[in-house]
Amino acid sequence: GESVGLHLPTLSVQEGDNSIINCAYSNSASDYFIWYKQESGKGPQFIIDIRSNMDKRQGQRVTVLLNKTVKHLSLQIAATQPGDSAVYFCAVPTYTGNQFYFGTGTSLTVIP
C-alpha cells in the first residue's frame, strides 16, 4: 500500500521568512495530492491540492511543488505569519479516491 511521510516533525521560522514543508510518498501511480493545515484543537483544513499532470500550483501565499521523479512534494508558504503556526499534513488518496493516506505532519512554529 501507500506510505506517506514528512521529512521534519518540527520547523521554526522567523515571521516574514518563507517556509518549506516536505513530504514523500511511495506509490509512483499516485495522481493527486493534498495539503492540510491543522491548528491546535481543530480538525485538518484543506489548503491546496495538485494533480500529477502538474509540477507546481500556486494559491494565496502558498505554492505546492511536485517532483514525480523522486516522489516528493513540498508546500511553500511565503512571508510566513504567526497565523500560519500549525501542523501541516500531506495526503494521498487511494486509487479509488475513497480513502486517504496521511503523513505524520510537520509542526510549524512562527517566531515573531
Add this chain to the structure above:
Amino acid sequence: DAGITQSPRHKVTETGTPVTLRCHQTENHRYMYWYRQDPGHGLRLIHYSYGVKDTDKGEVSDGYSVSRSKTEDFLLTLESATSSQTSVYFCAISEGNEQFFGPGTRLTVL
C-alpha cells in the same frame, strides 16, 4: 466546515466501559470516515461508510464498530474502552477528491 459536527467534544471514561461517538453532517454526503490521531502517527482510518448501512474497515478497526442508519449520522462505538484508545477522533466526509473534517473528539480512557 462542510456542516460536520461531532459529539461529545470531550469525554473521559473508564476502562471497560462502552463509548459511542457521534458524527453528524448536514449536506447529504455519501462517504463518511472515522479517524484517530495520535502523536507520531498520521491520521489513521478506523472505519468508513459509503452509504446507509454500508461500512468497511480501515487500518485500525480492532476494538471499534460503526453504524450508519441514516445518511447524516455515523456512529463510532468502543464496545469496551481500553487505555490504548485514548486519542483524538475525527470524523470526515469526502466531496470529490477532498476530505473535510469535523472538529474532533478528545477521548481519555482511564
